[in-house]
Amino acid sequence: MAQLSFGQAVNNALDLAMSMDESIFLAGEGIGVSIHYDPNMPSHGLLEKYGPKRVKDTPVSEAAIAGLAVGASCMGLRPVVEIMFLPFITLATDMLVNHAGKLRYLSGGKSTFPLTVRVKAGVNFAAGCQHSHNLEAWLAHSPGLKVVFPSTPEDAKGLLLSAIFDPNPVIVIEEMGLYWGKGEVPEGDYRVPIGKARIAMPGKDCTLVCYGGATVTALEAAAILSKENIFLEIIDLRSLVPLDRDCLLNSVKKTGRLVVLHDATKFGGFGAEIAAIVAEDAFKFLKAPIKRVAAPDIPVPFSPTQEKFYKPSARMVVDAVKSITG
Amino acid sequence: MEPQLNLVRLKTMYEKMVLIRKFEERIIELVQEQGRIPGMQILANGQEAVAVGIIESLNAEDVIVSNHRSHGHLLAKGADPKYLMAEIMGKSGGVNKGKSGTLHLAVPEVNALMTSTVVGAGPPLAAGAAFAQQYRDEPNITVVFFGDGAAAEGSVHEAMNLAALWKLPLLFVCENNCWAGAQSYSQHCSIGNIAQRGIAYDMPGEYVDGNDVEKVYDLAVSMTDYCRKGKGPALIEAKTYRMRGHGENDHQHYVDKEELVFWTKKCPIGNLKEKMLKEGLITEDELQVVETVSKAIVDEAVAFADESPFPYAEEALDDVWVK
Ligand SMILES: Cc1ncc(C[n+]2csc(CCOP(=O)(O)OP(=O)(O)O)c2C)c(N)n1
Numbered sequence: 001m002a003q004l005s006f007g008q009a010v011n012n013a014l015d016l017a018m019s020m021d022e023s024i025f026l027a028g029e030g031i032g033v034s035i036h037y038d039p040n041m042p043s044h045g046l047l048e049k050y051g052p053k054r055v056k057d058t059p060v061s062e063a064a065i066a067g068l069a070v071g072a073s074c075m076g077l078r079p080v081v082e083i084m085f086l087p088f089i090t091l092a093t094d095m096l097v098n099h100a101g102k103l104r105y106l107s108g109g110k111s112t113f114p115l116t117v118r119v120k121a122g123v124n125f126a127a128g129c130q131h132s133h134n135l136e137a138w139l140a141h142s143p144g145l146k147v148v149f150p151s152t153p154e155d156a157k158g159l160l161l162s163a164i165f166d167p168n169p170v171i172v173i174e175e176m177g178l179y180w181g182k183g184e185v186p187e188g189d190y191r192v193p194i195g196k197a198r199i200a201m202p203g204k205d206c207t208l209v210c211y212g213g214a215t216v217t218a219l220e221a222a223a224i225l226s227k228e229n230i231f232l233e234i235i236d237l238r239s240l241v242p243l244d245r246d247c248l249l250n251s252v253k254k255t256g257r258l259v260v261l262h263d264a265t266k267f268g269g270f271g272a273e274i275a276a277i278v279a280e281d282a283f284k285f286l287k288a289p290i291k292r293v294a295a296p297d298i299p300v301p302f303s304p305t306q307e308k309f310y311k312p313s314a315r316m317v318v319d320a321v322k323s324i325t326g
Numbered sequence: 327m328e329p330q331l332n333l334v335r336l337k338t339m340y341e342k343m344v345l346i347r348k349f350e351e352r353i354i355e356l357v358q359e360q361g362r363i364p365g366m367q368i369l370a371n372g373q374e375a376v377a378v379g380i381i382e383s384l385n386a387e388d389v390i391v392s393n394h395r396s397h398g399h400l401l402a403k404g405a406d407p408k409y410l411m412a413e414i415m416g417k418s419g420g421v422n423k424g425k426s427g428t429l430h431l432a433v434p435e436v437n438a439l440m441t442s443t444v445v446g447a448g449p450p451l452a453a454g455a456a457f458a459q460q461y462r463d464e465p466n467i468t469v470v471f472f473g474d475g476a477a478a479e480g481s482v483h484e485a486m487n488l489a490a491l492w493k494l495p496l497l498f499v500c501e502n503n504c505w506a507g508a509q510s511y512s513q514h515c516s517i518g519n520i521a522q523r524g525i526a527y528d529m530p531g532e533y534v535d536g537n538d539v540e541k542v543y544d545l546a547v548s549m550t551d552y553c554r555k556g557k558g559p560a561l562i563e564a565k566t567y568r569m570r571g572h573g574e575n576d577h578q579h580y581v582d583k584e585e586l587v588f589w590t591k592k593c594p595i596g597n598l599k600e601k602m603l604k605e606g607l608i609t610e611d612e613l614q615v616v617e618t619v620s621k622a623i624v625d626e627a628v629a630f631a632d633e634s635p636f637p638y639a640e641e642a643l644d645d646v647w648v649k
């Protein structure tokens with residue numbers, strides 16, 4: 001075990017993967033030379049180590065970056081490309097949604113696309129709505145794409161390594177605000193299976209489902225609630241597609257209550273899918289209505305007072321839980 | 327044009343460049359006073375002559391579309407520094423009520439119609455604005471500012487082809503400041519001059535020293551005249567430099583210090599000032615007045631922004647839809 005920041009854990013996974021497999025290359029805007037000089041940045045030092053053949057700074061061209069990954073992966077390389085911020089994935093979505101996710105199917109299973117797209121997300125930089133916009137539900141709604149969204153340094157490493165060596169297209173969403181936070185990270189080729197959720201905290205009273213940065217909010221809420229003798233079982237999904245239905249359903253069967261939390265907007269959000277699955281498959285175990293805690297259905301505002309208002313807080317989680325456990 | 331008129335215009339352009347510089351220098355100070363300004367600040371320090379030279383050739387009714395490096399464009403177009411500063415500080419008195427901050431400042435009341443921080447989004451948006459002008463037989467044109475980095479986005483190529491095909495009254499202004507993030511021009515662009523792209527779309531394309539406001543203005547006059555006559559779009563590439571790095575959190579560890587020294591000597595404001603003094607076009611006293619006036623304008627803007635409260639949290643819910 002080593003103490004690594006989230007960003008270093010991602011860096012460690014990229015480094016290890018590249019050292020293990022020559023067919024892996026990195027591409028993205030500022031992936032080699034970045035305006036930031038910070039070891040907590042995921043690709044820090046990799047250009048120096050692996051050279052410009054394998055670490056490719058690209059023009060500002062998201063469609064070309066994603067297309068590059070699709071084409072090169074179809075030829076047998078393992079591209080790991082970066083789209084700088086989640087809202088800019090809109091420019092890459094034709095290549096990802098219509099091609100990465102569909103070309104294998106269209107080939108009748110002949111072609112494979114072992115590509116990884118890393119993308120940064122977050123709603124706490126006062127950057128406004130064109131830099132902050134959690135679009136994970138869009139991606140999860142597109143057949144053929146796997147989507148993972150880790151919340152700890154350990155999972156950041158383990159899921160990225162699994163993503164890179166997965167024979168399918170995987171989108172890895174990284175919560176930028178977590179880059180600097182440290183945690184224990186296993187050394188070597190450590191993999192976290194894609195499609196397995198993690199019980200971040202066991203509890204008996206209410207299941208709280210979350211992922212990515214919202215996991216931090218969930219843990220804060222659990223600490224507040226435990227003082228009032230309400231014990232949350234926190235499920236950190238880690239992987240949105242494929243989804244660990246068993247973990248979700250087993251927990252709800254035990255607690256009888258469900259709150260879903262995400263930083264993305266509520267309407268049509270990923271929480272709706274979680275709620276629907278539980279309503280369909282564990283209805284008779286529910287002792288109370290399902291609650292969703294999510295952002296209001298507006299773009300992310302810039303002003304700090306309003307950005308704070310936008311982002312779901314531990315207080316909101318506490319209130320939602322109390323409304324169904326009282 | 328009469329020499330007298332020329333001189334008046336030159337002094338106006340000088341004043342505007344100084345105002346932009348002082349406005350952004352104040353932002354730097356506010357950033358350094360922790361907490362005064364939220365988010366990252368992206369400044370056009372060193373690029374003032376492009377904004378001012380181009381916009382000086384426009385009428386008030388002409389439209390501009392801007393990008394993440396917008397302060398100069400907006401001030402040159404006549405946006406009120408008070409409301410800009412308040413917006414940049416996230417205050418309710420800001421030009422966009424605190425919803426935008428620095429990155430997407432739009433001031434439609436002065437025809438600074440739209441601003442996008444999504445690189446390469448401006449040109450298609452501007453094609454739409456120019457289409458509306460053509461559709462209504464207006465005599466006005468649209469100008470879109472975008473970076474050398476943006477020129478690599480597919481959206482920019484699509485907009486150029488469409489505008490040329492439909493002969494839209496649209497002037498593309500590429501501010502080539504030698505960098506896109508930490509990638510230098512030659513690391514992200516395959517051709518020597520982005521102006522050459524004009525040939526590909528059958529529109530005039532010319533480059534100009536973007537640090538020489540007179541040259542920028544002269545080329546803008548002939549290009550806007552072309553667009554206004556209904557001949558179609560045109561492309562100007564203004565060669566300039568991003569003096570403070572990508573944003574205020576960029577310490578330019580990857581930039582050759584000699585390159586910075588070279589461009590510091592090409593300061594668009596300093597050089598114009600020297601030239602005007604040498605040729606006896608302006609006196610030291612007049613220069614002092616320009617400094618004092620622009621400082622007062624910026625002081626007033628900051629005072630206004632300081633007094634303006636932060637918006638109420640719940641007001642975040644407003645302005646999504648027309649009610
Ligand atoms: C679609 C998109 N991709 C990436 C970014 C991140 N980004 C912001 S500015 C920038 C560089 C743009 O370079 P250029 O167009 O030359 O403008 P400059 O910053 O030099 O003024 C990048 C990559 C973005 N805002 N939008």
Ligand SMILES: [Mg+2]
Nearest residue numbers: 473474505506
């Ligand atoms: Mg540039």
